[in-house]
Amino acid sequence: MQRITIAIDDALAAEIDALIETRGYQNRSEALRDLARNGLRQIQEDREEGNESCIAALMYVYDHDARDLSKRLTRIFHDHHDLSVAAMHVHLDHGACLELNVLRGSADAVKHLGDHVIAERGVRYGRTFTVPAEISDGRGKRQSAGHGHGHSHARVRRKG
Numbered sequence: 001m002q003r004i005t006i007a008i009d010d011a012l013a014a015e016i017d018a019l020i021e022t023r024g025y026q027n028r029s030e031a032l033r034d035l036a037r038n039g040l041r042q043i044q045e046d047r048e049e050g051n052e053s054c055i056a057a058l059m060y061v062y063d064h065d066a067r068d069l070s071k072r073l074t075r076i077f078h079d080h081h082d083l084s085v086a087a088m089h090v091h092l093d094h095g096a097c098l099e100l101n102v103l104r105g106s107a108d109a110v111k112h113l114g115d116h117v118i119a120e121r122g123v124r125y126g127r128t129f130t131v132p133a134e135i136s137d138g139r140g141k142r143q144s145a146g147h148g149h150g151h152s153h154a155r156v157r158r159k160g
Helices: 010-023 028-047 069-079 107-119
Strands: 053-063 084-091 096-106 123-136 153-156
Touching: 010 028, 053 069, 053 107, 069 107, 096 107, 096 123, 107 123
Parallel strands: none
Antiparallel strands: 053 096, 053 123, 084 096, 123 153
């Protein structure tokens, strides 16, 4: 077994301690091992979707005073402009902002973008929610509401 050292803020340590109390872990190491295993399992399940098309919501909370974070985030989204459909920005308090981005593209590309944003220093919390979807370019035979198609459509796939 290897021993590692990590630094976490007091609020996160308190949350981990509350989890230990609630679930009955013997110590922080046991709780963190379990959290790491669950996180790795979730990442593996997410990666199995591969190049399937999806629609997604990327939500994250960040410190708007973090050095150059706004510029870094803007650059990331400009570099992935083909995935971005819409964005909403909310000021939570004097130092924190929430952003919600609607994305569309391959599951791999969407998750890569989400992971990149969430990993930025100054992003406090983030999560990408994906929904498998068939995305058409709007040039198919199907007509909708009496208008020509100069836009794409996304049809959510059913579970199972």
